[in-house]
Amino acid sequence: MSFDGVFTHAMVTELNKLLIGGRISKIQQPFNNELVLIIRSNRVNYPLLLSANPTYSRMQITHVDFANPDRPSNFVMSLRKNIDGAIIKEITQVDNDRIVTMTLETKDELGYKVSFKLIIEIMGRYSNIILVNKDNQIVDLIKHVPSSKNRFRVLMPGENYVFPPSSNKKNPFKDFSDLDLIDLRSSFEGLAKDTAEEIKYRMNKSEIKRVAFRDFFNEIDSNISPNVVTKNSKMNFYPIKYSSVDGDVKEFSSLSEMLDDYYREKAQSDRIRSQAENLLSVVNGALKKDKNKLKRLKSDMTKTETMDQFRINGELLTTYMHEVKQGMSSVTLDNYYDNSKITIKINPKLTPNGNAQRYFKTYQKLKKSIIHINEQVAQTQEEIDYLDSVLYQISESRLDNLQEIKAELIAGGYISKKNLPKKRKPNKDMGNKFISTDGSLITVGRNNVQNDQLSLKTAKKSDIWLHVKNIPGSHVIISDNQPSEQTLNEAALLAAFYSKAKNSSKVEVDYVPIKQLKKPNGSKPGFVIYEGQKTLITTPDLQTVEQLKKNYLDS
Template identity: 50%
Template sequence: MSFDGMFTHAMVNELNQNLTGGRIAKIQQPFANELILTIRSNRKNQQLLLSAHPSYARVQITKQPFENPAKPATFVMSLRKYITSAIVQGFHQLNNDRIVMIELSAKNELGDIHEYTLIIEIMSRHSNIFLINKETGKIIDLIKRVSPENNSFRGLLPNDDYKLPPKQDKMNPFEASQKEFDGLESAGDIRQKFEGIGIDTSDELFARLDEAHNIILSYDSPTPNAAHLIKNGKLGFFPIPFSKTTKDSKNYSSLSELLDNYYLDRARVDRIEQQTKSITHRLSIILKKDKSKVKKLNKQLKQTEIMDKYNLYGELLTTYMSKIQRGSKSIKLTNYYNNEEVEIKLNPEYSPSDNAQSYYKKYRKLQNSIPHIKEQLEITNNEINYLESVLASLEYVDIEDVDGIIEELIESGYIKKKRKNGRKKRKKTVGEKFVTTNGIEMVVGKNNIENDKLTMKLAQKNHYWLHVKDIPGSHVILKDSDPDEESIVEAAKIAAYYSKARDSDKVPVDYVQVRNIRKPNGAKPGFVIFEGQKTILVDPDRDLVAKLKE
């Protein structure tokens, strides 16, 4: 289901239970559309995520790690000025709409208490986050500023009066009795009559119309789960069990944990795309040129197939020189290798000898071009494989690993090094560590330079190396000379997860001892060749990744 008004209702209850009375300890804006408030509540710090993303707008408690950008955005600077150390008085929802209001009280420099409201409007591409001065009703700042010419209904700039979005003339389902549902003839009628009900929710309510009121009341004590919908097979998130889901339902302890899991890959890929948009665009252009070049080179290579015919024509013309009349446009001669007649075109302006030499020249030109074409094909194909591996790695690495990929591209000469911004570099650790169920350590490379270091420098010769077969992915080193079968399967599942085949089933994974791996001279980072490998079929396993992570 979507983050509709019903889900918002349940989430507001969860936030009130966990964060009301807490103090804002830290304010971050790690991405353009997302805000993180670290709130000290119940003797622990909890991260409140407010997202105005056009596709993933939501509000939740999150346990995902975030890093501050080098330069704070204007909006986060405004928030830090007014609501750092503010007390969270409570959360409430506007009727059953997707508008959440967070009431705050904070002291200014003189110790005077001021009231503020932090409002998140969850409205797809129009989603926004506002800080409102409760005393004046004016907008102090907002995460997405919109000029008047692009929004005639209300002001969306600092110092404008805050005005609610256009009101829908619909009933709040939490204030309705069962009678209000009786007689409705379709799920569309439910959406038309009641506020904040999404398509999946209305389908569920209509399927169980005689108990619709009780279903709505159950949103006050949710049992969050993720499952695939029967009608389209897509994975959805639900605050209560829905009848039209498959049996693969997975329950979570809270709505926030449910959303963290559901959005884990979706939000991660989107955030990485935001950070690397210009880089991926550049690499995609190079990749497109390389693929076009390979087509041309293969075409040139195919043209060399005719060179043996040119050599034969030269031989025949030389052998039967006396039969050729000057000024002829062609001549038919017997091929003495198979006794078949061959018609050879001639240049009437050339002598018989010049015509023969012309064919020999064409033959030598094509013959001499083959090594160059093959060399260029190898170089270009290697670059294609490398670029595809880099682009693929951006699909499965974590957000904190992007810097390593950017450094790799700088070292490889694909992008220019930016000027230092004064940020302290974190101490580099090569790869991510895991421990198998049976206690064997393994390490996963997160970019091609790490893959090289792990495999060619850090791994011992008797350790085992794993990699998805013929698909871009991370190198995995299993630090054991004789690993048990269960550990090999677990390492293979990790290798499949950290690859472009993450969303596939029955992924082939090669494994072999490091002693059987070598890196060709001049090969791109991450490229190795090996022999004597065995192959195992496994399914990528996200839960296993979380379980085995050191």
């Protein structure tokens, strides 16, 4: 089921019971299109999520933890200025449309009561959250819509608020006339396809269709039973039991609890993708630049392959200087290195000795450049390897890890320091934890910063370190100085699974004691060198990974 008008009606009923008379104590905007209001009501804090996400637009009480952004948006600053501390007087739905109005009352700087309306339009890609004053003037909104995008409805600060065009359909909670069994959706407002099909199903089963129609909406009003139905891996949520739908049913105590469960993975993936886009753009841009640089360096390196010929030319001109006359453009001499004839180009404006010295200088310049080019090639390749590892980590990351990766990129100079996040408390949840079959703790770093922390600071010198060979991946630590062969094999499997080779077979994994790791001065986060390693060959397996994770959770 989508968040249609019927579901909106049920959610408004649920929110009214919890929030009326409550006070807005905190306003946050964790993501571009999502707002969280902490509402203190009856000595309980209720986090109210208002989402204008194009795919997951909704409103609900949420118990998902959101990190507070380092800098509040302009919209949040405007809300805090106008409605922080406001009392919620009323929450109403516009007919049976997906538009909800929260009437708020607060006091101005002089202590006089003033009212605002926070309007939540839950309409897919047209969703919006709009603050309107008592004169129906838009104070601010989460998405600005100028006249160039919508001539009928300009949604900009200072403009008068206009509701979306009316469908002129009946509100099914109030009007039961003209029931059309063929297409209920053309007559009644706010019915998603599956809702209309459920109503038809009930009406067809009943002798009195009007009664069946009315009973459906009475049940929405009086007997909410939130549930998620799964069939053939497809999930749908419903405010009451739908007789027309079959599958595995999971019941919940409230609509909000159900939505938290339903959207946990879907919305999280969307947020990660949204947050990761900017980071991916930065890293891919830097990678492209470095790969072009490496290409140029290798091209310069090919030029140095001819440097010995410049030295030979200089030596031959010096040896046969008596045969070289000023004004000549070339001269053919005996090459005593291979007993052949060689034609050497010379500058007619220079003396014979000047031409010889010109070749010697070119040779010395190329000889010196080799050292510099080799250093640049090594540094550029190291940076490419580092950025490849960051790309992998972004693709596998959780939201909290993305913030750590962003801080890492800022520290590395890839992102402007003006975007530097506020200092946070160290993440105590360092790495993913697993327990091997025979009881050893195995920890897997989630990003380069954690890799350094785990390998160089947290782990004991006698612990065992593992990493896939020559491929971006996580550092893996076995907290045991003499792990069994089974533990080594399981840790190697984890190292392969949490690497760019996770979909490969026969992956090579190196392992050494921590004491054999070294981190070169000035090297990138996550980069270490080692020697004396041994190598295992493994194939990543999701089922084994999940079992090792379960071992830790059950321990």
